[in-house]
Amino acid sequence: MINILSQNLHNGMCVSMVSQTDFIRDLIKRDRKIFFDDLSNEPLLQEPTGTVKIMADFTEYSPLHLGHRHCMMKAKEKEPDAIFVAVVPGLFERNGRGMPYIMTRQARAKAAVNVGADVVVEGPPMGIMGSGQYSLCLAKMFQALNTDFIPRGYKPVEGFNEILEHINKGKAVAPKPYKFVDVESKKVLKEGKLDEDNYVIVSLSKSLKKVGFNFKDKFIFVKRVEGVSGTKIRQFVSNGDFESAKEMLPSETIAVLKEEIANNRAPLNDIRDQERILEVVNQSSLDDLASLNLINDVTAQNMIEGRPFESLEEIEKIISWGFSRHYKQRILSSLEARINKDQISKYIDSYPSIIRILNFKNKNILKKFNEKITHRRLEIWQ
Secondary structure, X not given: OEEEEOOOOOOOOOOOOOOHHHHHHHHHHHHHHHHHHHHOOOOOOOOOOOOOOEXXXXXXXXXXXXXXXXXXXXXXXXXXXXXXXXXXXXXXXXOOOOOEOOOOHHHHHHHHHHHOOOEEEEEOOHHHOOHHHHHHHHXXXXXXXXXXXXXXXXXXXXXXXXXXXXXXXXXXXXXXXOXXXXXXXXXXXXXXXXXXXXXHHHHHHXXXXXXXXXXXXXXXXXXXXOOOOHHHHHHHHHOXXXXXXXXXXXXXXXXXXXXXXXXXXXXXXXXXXXXXXXXXXXXXXXXXXHHEOOOXXXXXXXXXXXXXXXXXXXXXXXXXXXXXXXXXXXXXXXXXXXXXXXXHHHHXXXXXXXXXXXXXXXXXHHHHHHHHXXXXXXXXXX
């Protein structure tokens, strides 16, 4: 059974009469409701039935650029009969670094389908989670989709091909401080650090192993395209410089971006609900602050001792150093979302309680997808 969920906040809504900050505030309010609704649902865990092959790729698409399209097309060439399912992170619209996305997941999903994806489903709320938490959610999503193939872009560096071969044998690799080791044998496979895209592959293999998903021969590794920078693209778009951006963006992405900008729904990558963050920090108790996901006791105490705060910059200065260089931005996102550690833990345990479809190519594709995922609750956003 597929449920239809209307999301009037985005669909057909022009927000030119309100600020982007108000738009983000309403979006987070809506997503909090969705989060707690999902929290109350128990996932269906029946056996899958359909025979169609599923190729599932996790990508933020902020925005979808030529590198993303290259990976998608190469994977589709290798398995042309598979349904390409893009897992686009959703709730609270914050990325793995804790930063706001350039446009909403509905818009990112539209660009993905226009470029070539068959189905787009909502991924986990990345910005309010630790990297291990959302990697575990991604692994559980691939498991829920009964995924046959997982395309991933990678950066070729010395010694990494051996790790890729290791993973494609179904063996998990664990990232440790300045080294990467086989989960079972504890053998060190590579010393040093990894590029971010490569690190995601390693971390995902560990999470897939943890949830009991057999990923032997499922990965399709695609060499990453050079000269494409998401950071530069977002800078160009924010400045209205599409002439420079078009060297790195498909025309389909540019069309969606321009539509979102015309409706004042983009670019959102510098927009936060500053008023709510300041309210939470200045008015919450020590216990309430310390209970929020990602916020440690030291940071919570610094907030109590340093208030009242008048700007986000003041808050950032008192946030203690965390597990990554993006920790401070994740803390700001946690303050926006106001989801505590116990709630996140419960959410992960039952994830995904619902597979939410953000967009799809056509009704025939949707029917085939539904036949493969009859063992899960599906919900379509309209």
